[in-house]
Structures are given as C-alpha cells and as structure tokens.
Amino acid sequence: MKKIKIFIDKYFLTKIEKFNPHLYRFMTYNLFKVYSEIVNSIKYKDKYFFHSISLEISTYCNRKCDYCPNKDYETPKEFMSWEIFKHVVEELKKINYTGIFQYHLFNEPLFDDRLVEFSKYVSLHLPNVTQVLISNGDILDISKAKELSEAGIDKFVVTVHDRNPEKNLERLKPIKKFLKYKMRLQTTNELYLANRGGSVDIENEKRKAQFKKCPDIRTLIITKDGDVILCCQDYFKKYVMGNVMEKSLLDIWNSYKDLREKLLKHNIVELPICKTCLNRK
Template sequence: MISEKIILTPYLFKTRINGKEYIGNLLNNKYFIENSEKIEEIMNYFTELKNVPEKMNKDIKLIESLVKAKILASEKNLMLPLPNIELEITNYCNSSCVMCPRSKLSRKKGFMSEYIFGILTERLKELPVNEVEICGVGEPLLHKNVAEYVKKLKDIGINRVRINTNGSLLSDEKARALVESGLDSITISFHTIDPTKYFWMMKGLNYYNVLENIKNFIEKYKKNVEVTITCVVSKYNIDEIEGFKNFWKEISIDNIYFQNIQSRAGNLYSVENPAQKCKCPVFEQGLYISFEGKYLSCSNDFSGESSWGSIEESGLKECLNYKLNLIRKQELFEFCRYCDYDFQEQKYLKTNFHKHVTYPGV
C-alpha cells in the first residue's frame, strides 16, 4: 500500500506508437505507459492530492507503474525540477531583425547591475542549476561585464554557461575574454548567407564583419567552446536551407539550429491558440530572469505582465513553487494564447533541417 499522498504530475503528453496511444512525461520520455480507460480513471482521480483509497488496492501495481513513469508522484517527491535559467543581462540590442518585434518592447530597458547579479549568484547556490543561458531579447555582448559574469557563474559551480549573440561584437579581444572566463557554448544568430538579404533582415549589422568574427572564433577557439549557428526560418530564407548547411560545413561548423519563425506571443504577427494558455513546456522547463532580476514567463513577455516577483524578494524554491501551482491549475498568462511556439519542432540538429511550416506575413 502506498502511504504517501499522490497527485498527477505536470509535463504529461500523449503520443501514438504503432497505432496505440501512450502517455509519457517530458522529463522521463524513455518510459511510456499504454493508455487505457483504467489509467484515465486513475489519473482523473489523482488530479488533487489524495491518499490511495482501499478500493484501489487491486490497482496498486498499476499505480506504482504510473509513479515510476512520473505520471503520478507522491507528495514528498513532487517538486518542479530545476529549470535551465535564461538570463537577460540586457534588453538593449544593436540590431533590428525582421523576426524580432523589438519595437513592441514596452518594459523598462537597461543592463543588469553588479548588485542584482550578486543577488542572482547567491540565489543560484540554493539549488543545483545545471545551465545558464545568457540571452533574452537583447545582445549580451553589449554588457561591459559579460565575461566577468560568465566567470562568476562558473565559479559558483554552474555546469554549463551558454551565450546567444548576433556575433557583431565578437571581436578577438571579446572572444578571448569569454573563452578565458570559462564559457562552454556560444550560439550565433545568422539568418541568411545572402549578403544583400542579411543587411535588411538583420538591420544595423554588417554581414562581412560578423562573418569574419565567426571565422576567427572558429579558427582560434572551436576546441574550447561549442559553437552553434542558429537560423530562424521564414519565407525570406526558406530557399537557402541546403546551401546554408553546406556553407557552414565548409567553415567547420556542424551544429546548426533551424527554428520556425514565431509570433512571439502575437507581437510579430497575429495568431490565436487558446490551448497554449493552459500548457507550455517552455514555461515549465525554463526560468527567465530579466536584467532587473524579475521572474518572467519567457522572452516573449515584452511588457513584463507575467512577473510574479524578483530575485530580491524570493528565492528559486519559492519561484518554482509558484510556477508549479500555475502548471497544476493549467492557468498561464493571457498573452500565451497568441503564441504559436511548437516545442516538439524545436531540435538541435547536426546539419539537418526539421520540417517547416509557413506562417502568415513572414
């Protein structure tokens, strides 16, 4: 008999394998349970935190299997697994890319202060965070302390520190400082290999300068830092995919991340997906911290309306408990209904391209 109270976990999904429906958990996706009316009945019963009643004794083995698959969890084991941190050290940017609706950014703009960053590093010591991705809706290399912040993150034991950049400020001096700070991975946004298109798709940047920065980084530091090129696919560059892969392969880059263009929660173009307001793996598996130290849902919150606190007010445990309650209730944020992010389509690929879809107007 299971003595602890049991509850249905978040992160569940259904999939079909060989014509049969299975239930799995995104955090344990090697273990699937074939769905049945009995399993649906058990899952429905444990949507609230309850003890296993005696009448379910005959189903104990099945309940134990659901616990093993992380479809059900005991009260003492139910906690939101620590997400990777997406850290915005600035939301200023030196480019105006066609796939980024920065003109809609209405929340305060600025740079993360040493004071806020100091609080952050103390908060990160509370739980064993695996990865911090320095990204957000700005260009991280604009921050004068970016290399220093990377070093401090590594010094407190963060296993993997990654930076997303447009590469325009990746001078040899900056590159060397980042590598010496202990940077593990760098992702560079480069959305077309056509110089003419580049100048208007990534306004404000110089195609040839950025390409030279990338080549220099590859030549000197590829052995030290993982390098990925990311490309947002739209009608403007869909015809380049094969040439794009070959282009970067010749420059000795194997990791290419193709991502469908997104509505950015309705900020780039209009779309409505009410189901997205109830469940979002991006929200469930990530934690976005703004330059002010505020907890936000994700980088698509351009107004700051999803903020439920800050690192000054509450630690990571309190933050994760709040998120878990939202996930249990399936009540996310109003702007989520205008997001068309498809989690299942976003994959790192080795010079391959996942299937794409065409979006209106882009």
C-alpha cells in the same frame, strides 16, 4: 555531470550538427529534456523543476529583426546591477543548481562590458552550470571569444540574422574554427520562428514553431530589475511572478507550480499570452 554533457556535445552532437542541423536541434532538445527530468525528479522531487535560467543582464540590442518585437520599439541601454546578479547566483548556489545558465532576453549581451566578469563570477560560485551566450555575433571577434571562453562560457550560440547571411557567416568562420565544439553557428533560415506570445505577426512566415507542449515554461527568466517573468516569450513583462530581491527563487518558482503542471501535464491553457503563443499549439 557537466563533464558528461560536454563530452556528449563535443564527440556526438556536434558531429550530427555538421550534416543535419535540424536533427541536431531536435536531439539536443529532447536528450536534455529527458536528462533534466530524471535529474530533477531525483534532486528536487519535481520533474518540471527549471532546467535552465536566462538573465537579462542588459536591455540593448543593435538589431531590428522583423520576427522580434524589438523592431517596433526602442531598446534603451539599461543594466542589471551587480547586487541583483550576485544575489541570483547565491540563490542558485543554495539549491546546488547545475543546469544551464544563459545570458539572453531580447538583447545582445556582448554590449555589456561586464560579461567577462559575470562569467568569471559564475564559474567561481556555480562551477557545475553550463554557461551559454546567445548572440547575433555582430561584435564578436576571436579576441573576445577567447576572453569569454577562458572566463567560463561553455557554449556560444550565434545566429546570423541577415536574409543573405553568406558574408557574415564567412566572417564568423575563423571564430567557429577557434572555438570548435563550443560554438553553434546558425542562420535564421534554419530556425522555426515563434510569435513571441502574440507580440509579433509571422503569419506570412513558413517556419512557424509548433510544439505539443510548452517548451519555455521550464526556464527561469529574470529581468534586469530582478523580476521573474512567466517565460521568454513575455516581451512586455506582463506576467511577473515575483522579485528575487523580495522572495527566494524557490518560493517564486513554486508560486506558479499549478500553472506549469496544467500546461505540461495536460496542455491546459489559462493565460491570454499562452493562448496566442505558437509555441504550444
């Protein structure tokens, strides 16, 4: 299945991206949504089973973007332990997980020197997942891109966060040329923005994200401490569903199944963070 996804991305979706980035994002999201619902219905008897996982391998980010909560808070350099990382991989291996494996949560993963080793470990134990690096690209160069690609990173999603991105885009072009279809290079000017569950005020922005149903509740978010939190918009980590070192991933995931189904099936909103989040209006 991974080969099929890569083939579609390489020979179909990336060609669309060249002339219409918005259509590319729309098709990528919706094709993957339909695909994952079919696979999960067969594999796990649950169409809303998580189709992607995001790990906070470290907490530091070098940026203070005005649409991110990090702009108002210090981001210390704290790291997920190898013990927790390996345990998460082992838990995913038990359920034959083959979805997306992302390195990202309000941080810049490239500042973690262990990223290459992490990627190699995932490639060895979860060879059918799609490893995705989400980065601002500030410290990415061809040498690092080559090393990460060879280690197992399948997709580099690099967003240039400058209001005038031309200089940085020019710097990243050789890396994009080297990685080819493996790299999606975009600017924040192309993106729809979210208010991070109410933690950021973007009332003056024109590009507020709006979805009929929550797009984030089907991603499993694991913090550096092994806590599973509600979704990627929970910056303050208020809604902890459980800890992977204390319960199995499946037990944690199933513990808030009713909440997910209310959101996804009926758009019923109960939690304060969901009521203020632009991602579900």
